[in-house]
Amino acid sequence: MDLYKSYKYVLNLSDTVPYKALVNLRQLVFEVTSNCNLRCKYCGYGELYNTRRFSKGENMSFIIAKNIIDYLFNLWNNNEVDYDHRQTFIGFYGGEPLLNIPFIKKVIGYIESLPVPKRRSFTYAMTTNGILLNRYMDYLVEKKFVLLISLDGDKYAHSYRIDSRGNNSFDKVFVNTKQLQKKYPDFFATNVSFNAVLTDRGDTFNIKNFIYENFGKYPTVSEINESGVLEKQKDKFNEIFHSSDTDWTNPKNKEYTGKFIEISPQFRSLYNILMSLSGNSFRSYNSLMAKEGATVYPTGTCFPFDRKLFLTVGGDILPCERINQKFSLGKVTEQGVNIDFKAIAKKYSLYYRKIWSLCKTCYAKPVCSQCFFYVDNLETKPVCLGYKNKEEYDMYIHSRLNYLAENPDIYLKLMRETF
């Protein structure tokens, strides 16, 4: 079966794409501070990685935040959103954002002093390690924050999250979170969720069950980042790294894999495979109406600003917090904002062309969800670990289809509830 006839790959991005995405922005996220009150062993800004190493002790200056807010409000006041209504999340990220609460209060005060652009509303969001929750919970509740608390499971599973003296932060985070739940049960029920990082000290389902039993919520569980690990830290990384696949495919977890199947990595990849094999799925109405194949861009990289605008503590503009600072899309300084939509489109077009040298012969294209910012040597000679020749791809597809044949309940769930 030729899987590729239905797709027409495009390598040039128009500058209207980032422009429109900014007009319709879903999330503006501030890296409030590079300070942190923890020294988590697997921290993406820590000793294991070469990615984004900032000097400790920097707080974002209010004037930089004000400049991007003014720029965006001006854009939004002069361009209506493409939807009946757009909820834009204003996110606060760190380091640990609660270490710079005066900045957060000032930014929120400033946003609330401005007239709200038409058909738009704002919701505040924060990812926190929970250490200072006891001090600031009243304010977070008053402003109806959407809170994501980092808790890796029980005390042992959480034990890579240590303070500067090497002590496990579990007790503090647990007590603070319980206090929040007790004092503000309604807020806790609607506005709080958890993220856990999976390491060799935890197991996906033990983590989920522990947090559910104690807080009545299932957390998302994420692996530690495999990209940007320093060569000299590879052994340490391998010691800590725990692939979620090993938990999802472990027969002893059968009871849970069924229960959580819809959020499993396998479910997502099965969904992608069925979508692309069916020949009946279209990524947009334009693709549906097109006489020839659907027009798509290579890789699974999101378009610039389609998911968010992340502003680093130093004023660099990134498409998200997971991306190396060298891929900055613009800059905010105390003098103003520099976002050049043509330059951004040119940059993405160049990346598409570079990676196409691999993708054009890769059989995994139709089901690819790879972000090109995680591909080594993107700007020179890209190397993609997901590349599959025909034989590898056939084996991959067969193993997935066999899995569905052996698990008809999952196939039915996908066909009836997801498509």
Ligand code: SF4
């Ligand atoms: S990791 Fe890549 S695809 Fe995902 S949000 Fe960031 S830029 Fe987009």
Ligand code: SF4
């Ligand atoms: S897996 Fe890698 S090489 Fe294959 S299509 Fe995706 S980005 Fe391209």
